[in-house]
Amino acid sequence: MANAEKLALELAMRLPDRVQRLLAGRPVVVDGLTLATDLQLQLRLKRLVHPRSAETRPMAEGRRAIALDTFLVGGNLPVGGVRDLVAGGRPARLYVPTGAPDTGPLLVFLHGGGFMHGDLETHDAPCRFLAEHAGVRVLAVDYRLGPEHRFPAAYDDALAAYSWVVEHAAELGADPDRIGVGGDSAGGNLSAGVAFEAARRGWPCRVQLLIYPATDARRATRSAELFATGFYLTNAYMDLANRSYATSDADLDDPRYSPAYAEVPDGLAPALVFTAGFDPLRDEGEAFASRLAEAGVRVEATRFPDQIHGFLNIVGVGHSSRAANRRIAEALRAALAGPALGPTLGSGREVTDG
Numbered sequence: 001m002a003n004a005e006k007l008a009l010e011l012a013m014r015l016p017d018r019v020q021r022l023l024a025g026r027p028v029v030v031d032g033l034t035l036a037t038d039l040q041l042q043l044r045l046k047r048l049v050h051p052r053s054a055e056t057r058p059m060a061e062g063r064r065a066i067a068l069d070t071f072l073v074g075g076n077l078p079v080g081g082v083r084d085l086v087a088g089g090r091p092a093r094l095y096v097p098t099g100a101p102d103t104g105p106l107l108v109f110l111h112g113g114g115f116m117h118g119d120l121e122t123h124d125a126p127c128r129f130l131a132e133h134a135g136v137r138v139l140a141v142d143y144r145l146g147p148e149h150r151f152p153a154a155y156d157d158a159l160a161a162y163s164w165v166v167e168h169a170a171e172l173g174a175d176p177d178r179i180g181v182g183g184d185s186a187g188g189n190l191s192a193g194v195a196f197e198a199a200r201r202g203w204p205c206r207v208q209l210l211i212y213p214a215t216d217a218r219r220a221t222r223s224a225e226l227f228a229t230g231f232y233l234t235n236a237y238m239d240l241a242n243r244s245y246a247t248s249d250a251d252l253d254d255p256r257y258s259p260a261y262a263e264v265p266d267g268l269a270p271a272l273v274f275t276a277g278f279d280p281l282r283d284e285g286e287a288f289a290s291r292l293a294e295a296g297v298r299v300e301a302t303r304f305p306d307q308i309h310g311f312l313n314i315v316g317v318g319h320s321s322r323a324a325n326r327r328i329a330e331a332l333r334a335a336l337a338g339p340a341l342g343p344t345l346g347s348g349r350e351v352t353d354g
Contacts, residue, residue, distance in 0.1 A: 005049065006072050012045065013038055013317040031226055033277040036306035038318035042073070043232065043308070054117065055237040059147065059244070066117040074125030075316015079132050084120075087168075088160030091142040093120050094172060095131035105336035106137040106174035107209065108162050108194070112185030112312075114214075114241030115154050116146050122313070126184075126325070129315040133329035136336050137174060139165060143190070146245035154245070155256045158190040159197055166203050178336050180269070182209025184312045185233075185281065186241070189214040192259040192271075192288070199265040207335040210273045211312050211328065213285050216260040217242055217252035221283035231278045233309035238280065260288055270298035272331050274324075277305035300331065 015023070017037060024041040027034050046069075054062035054069075080098035084091070107130065111123040120142045131138040143157035162181060169176040181198070183191040188210040195208035219238065228235040246252060255262035273289040275282045282303070289301035304311065304324045312328075314321035 002068060002071060009042070009045065009072050010075075010317050012041065013319075028278075030278065031223075033305045035231075035278055035308070036318075036320035038320050039278075039306070039308055039311075039314075042314075042318065043230075046232075053234065053237070055234065055240045059116065063117050066113060067119075067122055069310075070122040070125070070313045073314040073317050073321075077125055077128040077132070077315065079128040082128075087139060087141055088157065088162070088164035090144075090157050090161055091120060092161065093124070093127070093140045093142075095127050095138040095140070096173070097131045097135050097137070100135070100137065100173070103170075103173050103175050104135075104137060105178035105180070105206070106139060106165070106169070106172060107134075107332065107336065108165050108179070108181045108191075109138050109140045110143065110158055110181070110183035110187035110190045110194075111140065112183065112187045112211075112310075113145070114237060115151075115186045115245035116241055118145075118186075123184075123187075125315050126312045129325055130329055130332060133326055134332040134336070136332060137172065139172065146241075147243075150247050151245050151251050151254070152256050154186070154190060155193055158194050162194045162198065163203065176204055178206050179204050180207040180209060180332075180336050181205060182207070182211070182272075182332070183213075184211040185214055185309065188212065188285075189257075189259060193256055193262075195269045195271070196255075196259065196262055196265055199268045205269040207332070208269050208271045209328075209332055209335075210271060210285065210288075212275050212279050212281050212309055213259075213273070213288065214238075214281055215258060215288040216284045217246075217258045219280070219284060221280075221287075223282040223284075224280040227278055227280045227282070231280075231308045233280055235280060260284065260291065264292060264295035264297065268292070268295075268297050270335065271300070272328075272335060273299060273301040274328055275301070275303045276307035276309055276311055277303060278307065279309040281309060302327065302331075 081096040198205035311321040
């Protein structure tokens with residue numbers, strides 16, 4: 001059934017733009033931004049076929065729903081090599097791009113999912129895409145999830161895995177001077193935490209790749225109000241995430257939970273921050289980018305105005321999300337494979353149309 005649904009979605013996404021527009025309906029414009037036609041159609045089809053979202057289901061069923069969502073949009077992407085291993089006591093998966101040299105740059109990748117959903121499988125496709133298009137090794141880490149394992153379990157796992165990578169770089173074919181950390185949503189949150197701790201402990205960290213990161217669990221932002229429902233990620237989902245991961249309300253203000261409240265350390269790695277226009281997390285991600293830049297960190301911030309939360313996973317269907325992901329891969333390639341950039345060199349923040 002899932003394979004048939006995947007094929008149907010792929011066929012729908014290959015339709016001419018004018019046909020997709022007819023099927024999707026009138027353009028959706030919010031906050032002066034217009035939602036990409038192919039994403040509008042994807043959301044409409046999802047509501048028709050799967051009207052119950054993950055946050056309305058029991059945890060195990062919600063996890064299966066997220067896994068199905070990512071399977072449908074991930075495609076079948078080739079990559080040079082894939083190897084499962086254990087990093088810092090956690091399951092991990094190493095992706096090696098086609099034609100990679102024996103030693104090269106490596107990104108430690110931490111998946112999204114609200115600290116309660118997601119695993120190596122849900123983010124297999126975007127990790128393959130990043131590895132091939134950026135030309136860097138990607139090591140995805142499967143950290144512990146709530147409610148079975150509450151805060152700071154995921155944070156601790158992320159640090160342990162990164163520390164292990166630094167110590168075992170040679171085994172992974174990683175150049176120790178070109179190791180970075182990155183992730184999406186909750187994974188962006190954890191990646192920021194790893195980058196902060198790397199600066200404090202003197203671990204090498206070339207770049208932090210933060211894709212629509214969750215940075216402030218209080219979420220008192222305009223984008224959280226504007227996009228509370230209707231654009232895949234909902235405020236109800238984020239409320240469930242907090243209830244599932246936090247041990248108490250006080251955790252939401254802990255810098256390890258909300259990096260927006262962390263003191264910016266000296267020597268923090270440059271940040272690549274990518275946000276989506278139609279995302280409740282948009283404003284907190286952009287505020288975090290501004291805060292880093294004001295602290296003297298080199299920041300390149302890009303908003304994809306027509307995208308939704310979760311576009312990182314959409315690498316197998318449509319065209320607008322894949323174009324955004326190619327931009328991310330190009331930036332990652334430049335940051336990890338190119339000459340090193342000092343953490344304060346050319347500090348600044350740029351929001352572009354993608």
